[in-house]
Amino acid sequence: MGDTYETIDCPACGHKMKKIFLKDAGVNIDVCTDGCGGIFLDNREFKLVDEQHEELDEIIQAMENNEFAAKVDENAVRICPACGAKMVKNPTSVKGEIIVDDCYTCGGKFLDHGELTHIREEYATEQERAEAAVRAFLYSPEGAELNMVNKVGDRVQRKMDGRNNSALFKLFTKMFGV
Ligand SMILES: [Zn+2]
Ligand SMILES: [Zn+2]
Structure with a gap:
């Protein structure tokens, strides 16, 4: 799945997601800046941001000063905003502490607010x-x-x-x- 310029709706709260351009990685990441603070990534994008040394400054800046008041149900089945398939909940590691939504059809991943930081803290690489x-x-x-x-x-x-x-x-x- 390539980068799209189409705006997508957040699978958790329904707000329009904002494209945040990560200069170092050279990709646009969809962030729910006005709703719940969730992040949608395709498989290639996830690999560019899941390690501690990888730059996230633009996402952090876009998230700053937002309250993320939108309520989300983390247990609800989510629909992939890129392809429309049902997403599946999976742990990010054997620790099983962080559960993310995976799309097996297009490889997309939805992370609730704070999960990306948590994933990066779990393992360095x-x-x-x-x-x-x-x-x-x-x-x-x-x-x-x-x-x-x-x-x-x-x-x-x-x-x-x-x-x-x-x-x-x-x-x-x-x-x-x-
Ligand atoms: Zn949202
Ligand atoms: Zn999908």
Whole structure:
């Protein structure tokens, strides 16, 4: 999904989202500056802002002095503002503390106000996040079994076929290269 210039409505509160241009990353990010403070990102955009060293100044400035009075129900099923598919709630890491809305159709992600900061504090880099996920998996009963048979790629693929396409399993795919 490329950058669009079309204004989108916030999937959490319905307000028009504002395009904030991130100079360092060279992309427009949709931010709900007048409603709930949520952020919509496509998959490529998320990778440009989820690590601590990546610049977010323009988003922080746009958020400053806003109250984000719009009430949102974080448990409600949200509709992807980019493609109209139902979004799915997933934890951002094995810690399971932060739940974001993922769109499996177009790869979009919606983060409620404050979640991006929280995600960036969770792990310093994507590498650390992925390693923690793999470690957690290897210490699980399935993971221990995998270690013994040493056929990681094959078995992980089979495990993944039987499960949903969650962010964690996408990470396993990335780490094991299957
Ligand atoms: Zn909103
Ligand atoms: Zn979508």
